Amino acid sequence: MTRRFTANRIKSNRNYTVADVSETLGVHFKTVRNWIRVGLPVIDANRPLLINGADLKIHLKQKRRATMFDxxxxxxxxxxxxxxxxxxxxxxxxxxxxxxxxxxxxxxxxxxxxxxxxxxxxxxxxxxxxxxxxxxxxxxxxxxxxxxxxxxxxxxxxxxxx
Ligand SMILES: [Zn+2]
Known part of the structure; x- marks a missing residue:
């Protein structure tokens, strides 16, 4: 089974919590936290952390492409x-x-x-x-x-x- 994130499920005009992202993409919440650590932007420093859908899409695309070329x-x-x-x-x-x-x-x-x-x-x-x-x-x-x-x-x- 290949692990492919379906960025299509993410809506650009919505904000997501870490739990939302984890659920929507079927990844562990620690994975999402790690994405934030390596550069996935959050809306602001307030809790819960919110991730903009458009930013998340960019991040996922970038991740996919990063495997193609450095x-x-x-x-x-x-x-x-x-x-x-x-x-x-x-x-x-x-x-x-x-x-x-x-x-x-x-x-x-x-x-x-x-x-x-x-x-x-x-x-x-x-x-x-x-x-x-x-x-x-x-x-x-x-x-x-x-x-x-x-x-x-x-x-x-x-x-x-x-
Ligand atoms: Zn070009």
Missing amino acids: CENHEMCCFRCKQPMKPILDSLLFIAKPAGMAHMTGACEECGTRMNKYVSWRDVNDIWKDLEGKLPIAEKHIVLRGQKLLNCPFSEVSSDEK
């Missing part, structure tokens, strides 16, 4: 090119997520397909430099979601991070 930090998996590709710098956005993570999104430099992945804020500056270089990352490429998430993600990693 990306460098500054690359994302383009499912049209079927290989790790660099994003067009102008299209690149980092969207702040809880738990020190960022949703990296950008268009494939080859075919323009939108690519997504989750990265740690710690890596954002390096990713930026790997892609083009010298200049500091521009404000317009950063979107902070929620208020008091991160004041300045780049000068220092916030101290409450594990």
